[in-house]
Amino acid sequence: MTANAWLKRDIVGGALLVLLGGAVFHQSQSYGIGTLGQMGAGFFPAVLGVLLAIAGVLIAATSKDAAVLVKPSPAAWRGASLVLLSVLAFVAAAAHVGLLPATFLSVVIAGFADRRNSLRGVLTMAAVLTVFCYVVFIWGLHLQLPALIWEW
Amino acid sequence: MHQTIVDLLYGFGVALQPTHLMWAVVGVLLGNLIGVLPGMGPITAISILLPLTYFMASVPAIIMLAGIFYGSQYGGAIGAILLNLPSHPPHAVTCIDGYPLTRAGKGGVALGVAMLSSFFAASIGILVMIFMSPLLVKVAFKFGPTEIAAIMVLGLIAGSTMSRGSPLKGIATTLFGLLCGTVGTDLITGTFRFTFGSPSLYDGVELGAICMGIFAIADFVMHDNREKIVTTRAKVRARDMRPSLADLRKAVAPTLRGTLIGVLFGGMPGTGPTITTFIAYAFERKIAKDPSRFGKGAIEGVASPEAASHSKTQVDFIPTMTLGIPGDAVMALIMGALILKGIQPGPLLIIDHRDIFWGLIASFWIGNVILMILNVPLIGVWVKMLQVPYRILYPAAVFFVCVGVYSVRNDLFDVASVALFGVMGALFMALDFPVAPIVLGFVLGPMLESNVRRALLLSHGDLGVFVTRPISATVLGLAALILGWQTGSFLLWGSNSLFMRLRARMQYRITNGQG
Numbered sequence: 001m002t003a004n005a006w007l008k009r010d011i012v013g014g015a016l017l018v019l020l021g022g023a024v025f026h027q028s029q030s031y032g033i034g035t036l037g038q039m040g041a042g043f044f045p046a047v048l049g050v051l052l053a054i055a056g057v058l059i060a061a062t063s064k065d066a067a068v069l070v071k072p073s074p075a076a077w078r079g080a081s082l083v084l085l086s087v088l089a090f091v092a093a094a095a096h097v098g099l100l101p102a103t104f105l106s107v108v109i110a111g112f113a114d115r116r117n118s119l120r121g122v123l124t125m126a127a128v129l130t131v132f133c134y135v136v137f138i139w140g141l142h143l144q145l146p147a148l149i150w151e152w
Numbered sequence: 153m154h155q156t157i158v159d160l161l162y163g164f165g166v167a168l169q170p171t172h173l174m175w176a177v178v179g180v181l182l183g184n185l186i187g188v189l190p191g192m193g194p195i196t197a198i199s200i201l202l203p204l205t206y207f208m209a210s211v212p213a214i215i216m217l218a219g220i221f222y223g224s225q226y227g228g229a230i231g232a233i234l235l236n237l238p239s240h241p242p243h244a245v246t247c248i249d250g251y252p253l254t255r256a257g258k259g260g261v262a263l264g265v266a267m268l269s270s271f272f273a274a275s276i277g278i279l280v281m282i283f284m285s286p287l288l289v290k291v292a293f294k295f296g297p298t299e300i301a302a303i304m305v306l307g308l309i310a311g312s313t314m315s316r317g318s319p320l321k322g323i324a325t326t327l328f329g330l331l332c333g334t335v336g337t338d339l340i341t342g343t344f345r346f347t348f349g350s351p352s353l354y355d356g357v358e359l360g361a362i363c364m365g366i367f368a369i370a371d372f373v374m375h376d377n378r379e380k381i382v383t384t385r386a387k388v389r390a391r392d393m394r395p396s397l398a399d400l401r402k403a404v405a406p407t408l409r410g411t412l413i414g415v416l417f418g419g420m421p422g423t424g425p426t427i428t429t430f431i432a433y434a435f436e437r438k439i440a441k442d443p444s445r446f447g448k449g450a451i452e453g454v455a456s457p458e459a460a461s462h463s464k465t466q467v468d469f470i471p472t473m474t475l476g477i478p479g480d481a482v483m484a485l486i487m488g489a490l491i492l493k494g495i496q497p498g499p500l501l502i503i504d505h506r507d508i509f510w511g512l513i514a515s516f517w518i519g520n521v522i523l524m525i526l527n528v529p530l531i532g533v534w535v536k537m538l539q540v541p542y543r544i545l546y547p548a549a550v551f552f553v554c555v556g557v558y559s560v561r562n563d564l565f566d567v568a569s570v571a572l573f574g575v576m577g578a579l580f581m582a583l584d585f586p587v588a589p590i591v592l593g594f595v596l597g598p599m600l601e602s603n604v605r606r607a608l609l610l611s612h613g614d615l616g617v618f619v620t621r622p623i624s625a626t627v628l629g630l631a632a633l634i635l636g637w638q639t640g641s642f643l644l645w646g647s648n649s650l651f652m653r654l655r656a657r658m659q660y661r662i663t664n665g666q667g
Contacts, residue, residue: 013583017324024331031343037613041343044601045334048327055324062320062643069582080373080578083550087369087571090554091564103551110547113372117543125544129551137555141207144562 009067014060021053079113086110098148103133160282163510167215167518175212176515179219180522186220187227188534189545194482195588196371197224199363200549202489203556210493211508215515217489221482222519225465226270226527229458230534233262242425242461245433249446249453256449263531264395265451266458267524269407273459274520276411277418277466282513284467285502288474292499297606298617300475302624304600306631307477312589313638320639321585329593330600332357339598340605352565359488361566362594364553365573366580366587372546373578395451403455406436410459417460418467425461425468432460466516473497473509476599481588484595491595492560 025046034040072080086109093102104126111122137143166172179201186197201220205213232243233250246266253262295303312326313319335346336356347353395403410432417428436456437446446453471477476498478484487497495501495508502509527534557566580587611617619625 009583013321013324013585016579016583020328027346031338031345032341035613036608036615037611039340039605039608041338041341041345044604045331045345048331048334052324052327052331055320055327059318059320059324065318065584067584083369083372083546084571084574086547086550087554087567087574090551091568091571094554094558094567095564099555102554106554107547107551110372110550114543114546117547121544122547125547129548133551133555137559141559143555143559145558 007069008063008065009069010063010065011060012069014056014058014063017056017059018053021049021051021056024049024052075115079115082109082113086113094145096149096151099138099143099145100130100134100147102145104130156282156286159506159510160514162506163512163514164518166211166507166511167514172212172215172511172515173518175208175216176219176519177522177526179216180223180519180526181219183220183223183225184227184523184527184530184534185223185537187224188230188537189227189540193228194221194224195363195485195591196367197221197227198482198485198489199360199367200552200556202360202363202485202492203559205489205493206560210495211511213493214490214495214508214512215519217486218512218515219519219522221486222274222516222523225462226267226523227534229266229270230263230531233266233454234259234535242429242457244426245429245457246454248433249448249450252447252449253451253454258449260531261395261399262451262454263527265399265403265455267527268395268400269403269410269455269459270462271520271524272407273411273414273461273463274466275517277415277463278513278517280415280418280463280467281470281473281516284470285474285509288470289499289502292475295475295623296621297603297610298621298624299627300477301600301603301607302618302627302631303475303477304596304603306627306634307471307479308589308592308596308600309631309635311480311592312586313635317584317586319635319642322589325580325585325587326589326593329590330597331593332362332590333594333597334601339602350565352563355561356598357569357594358557358560358563358566359485359492359591359594360557360560361569362573363485363591364557365570366577366590368549368553369570369574370577370581370587372550373574374581375542399451402451406452406456407459409435410456411463413456414460414463414465415467418464418470425464428464429457429461432456469516473501473512474499478592478595481591484592488591488595 026049028042028046028049031042031045032040033042033046086106089109090102090106093105107126107129108122111117111125134147138147167176182201182204183194183197186200187194197220198217202217205216208216228243229246229250232246234254236247236251250259250262250266253259308326308330309323312322333356335353337343337347337354338345344354413432413435414428417431433446433453433456436452437443440446440450440452465482468479468483471479472483472487474497476487476496478487490497495505553570554567557570558564560566577587580590607617608615617624618628
């Protein structure tokens with residue numbers, strides 16, 4: 001446990017909130033704070049930034065939670081990155097090669113996030129969903145994405 | 153009174169049109185389908201299916217949303233009773249007696265009783281809604297921006313501090329949600345805020361992108377590779393669902409009591425349906441002649457909490473629809489969906505859009521009827537659905553999320569932002585922050601900001617206006633009291649509310665009672 005223990009959860013969370021709050025406060029000032037009676041666009045976000053930072057300090061300072069961030073297992077890292085990669089692959093493929101390849105690619109990548117899925121199972125799933133996607137989203141609902149293109 | 157009945161009949165006329173009825177059936181089916189899947193509650197069901205409604209006119213869209221909502225709610229009860237899986241927190245209590253009933257071979261009866269009692273409770277909740285809403289609207293017209301802002305603050309504080317875990321963390325995620333709501337063009341000055349030069353952000357962050365990021369994708373990120381193999385030996389057929397006369401008789405009084413508890417707690421911001429179900433269960437156990445039966449398959453322990461959760465949810469729609477102030481994340485999501493369809497819930501809705509308001513109320517009831525009719529023959533299908541392994545489910549879900557978010561605004565940027573919100577949601581979960589308040593903050597944020605700005609503009613910058621006007625002072629005082637009590641008791645005793653302690657004590661007793 002101690003070997004892969006990083007830091008106390010609440011300290012990390014509090015620190016992140018303080019950082020976020022500070023950044024928001026800083027950025028808000030460029031939008032114009034204004035006065036209470038005539039608020040600028042930056043007033044509300046600036047207040048939120050300050051409150052976020054205060055919440056962060058209070059969370060870190062009053063924490064009784066001894067739990068630490070546990071380093072995820074390699075399988076969990078791999079799964080998490082593949083799920084996110086799957087979404088991003090969908091975006092990239094949909095923009096450049098069309099909806100059908102994007103569907104196939106995103107299902108294959110997401111499928112591999114779970115170690116128990118076999119290559120054959122993943123490919124079957126992707127093929128089925130690609131056909132489904134064609135029938136429902138392109139043929140049925142006329143989604144505005146082209147089915148197949150080649151555009152770089 | 154007379155006018156209300158005329159309006160209601162008009163609403164039924166709208167909701168009963170064949171095409172509308174068809175969309176209600178589709179909504180109930182899809183909602184039920186997603187709701188029975190492990191880990192998917194109404195929030196996930198609505199956010200995944202929300203994009204489908206963009207292809208529709210506003211009345212059928214809302215009718216379908218109501219169907220999805222009821223379907224997914226009932227779907228959760230199926231998992232709780234048959235598999236001991238509380239995929240949606242309000243059904244956690246239902247597991248306590250529902251699952252033992254399944255093991256005793258009476259799972260079908262438990263499902264039937266759950267269905268009848270929730271139908272009854274929802275009907276009563278709808279009646280309360282029909283007669284209370286016009287009254288509240290009359291009051292709402294007297295509210296200025298000061299009062300509205302104060303009620304929103306109360307809603308946000310109650311919603312964020314009374315949930316599970318640290319109230320400070322709930323407040324932090326609420327603030328984060330409010331912040332997400334400020335992204336885009338400031339309506340008063342025209343300044344672009346936090347858009348980072350991207351035109352896709354000028355209209356703000358997409359509600360669907362936030363919801364699917366923090367609920368769906370974040371969940372997949374955290375939980376793929378999870379080893380949960382779901383099996384049940386329960387074989388439930390349609391005819392098993394008919395409870396015997398003796399079972400029914402046992403369930404009548406608990407259903408009535410549960411409904412009443414739900415109505416009493418309805419509209420009280422921050423007391424979620426989960427807490428209400430625990431109170432209903434505790435009450436039922438307290439007044440039972442033989443409390444030892446509870447936890448071993450008492451039908452009362454299914455009927456009462458299910459009734460409480462449904463009447464409570466129904467009554468919760470009153471502040472959402474009449475004031476435009478949702479009490480929890482599910483209500484916020486439904487309200488966000490209405491706004492996207494060009495309908496702004498609030499006092500004007502009932503007057504300007506009678507067809508929509510009364511059509512919605514009628515479709516609530518019709519949705520419940522359809523749910524009952526469909527579930528009897530389909531129960532076997534749902535049981536099979538429950539056993540689909542997660543590892544097959546989530547890749548398809550990732551794809552549906554992508555297509556769904558894209559279709560909202562036809563913008564791939566929104567899909568990419570889902571990945572970003574997925575990372576943020578996963579980070580919040582890893583750090584033990586509740587994510588549901590983000591949605592509440594996001595939906596209420598722009599309204600809160602504009603009301604605060606207007607209130608202070610009218611008072612020439614005098615903050616005192618919030619405490620000198622009696623309604624606003626009372627509401628804010630209540631908010632301060634909740635905030636102080638919740639944080640104080642959390643820091644002193646480690647558990648943040650009376651309800652939570654009650655719940656902890658009950659869980660202790662139940663587990664010990666079962667030995």
